[in-house]
Amino acid sequence: MFKTLSTAALQSAIAVLCAVATPAGATPDMQALAEKSGCFSCHSMQNKLVGPGFAEVAAKYKGDSEAPAKLARKIREGGKGSWGRIPMPPHSNLKEAEAQQLANWVLGAG
Template structure:
């Protein structure tokens, strides 16, 4: 009976460790990039080069050190705007959740890392 408990305990510990390892690998994949891909952001922006709008790395550089940047960019994503990067307007993304917007903005401000 004790042996069964040890085996069951080992299996449970192995499953829990496996869960944490899987979670760690999921954390390596940038959530911001996944959300950007699924919300048409990549149609106008790229990570490292200008498309219709600035690259995410250009945005990160422009707002580096600006404590208000997360709020400014979240508002820009939600409500759209024009004039900061030229005359082409940024469309509003009203259907994106605030949590998704925060995740994308945080990812962009970190320089849009691939991991």
């Protein structure tokens, strides 16, 4: 009995680890840029960590034609209030084009 339980626990732990290592729907280049830029210290693809999961962001802005520009600006300049009181810090080291690509990528994550 105990043995069965611990195997199940181990399997779910492995499943979680795999989900973190290979986020669904990520294109390799954008994922690398997001990793390099430190996005995953506060975001995961699906669920809220410090900031919203990228799939949650994609769902929230579905059909919003202003979302790509708005999110690109927020990625570069930081901001708060859309998801709660914790602010996202600015990433002014990113080029405008990179922030735009990341915004488009996040919006495609849902």
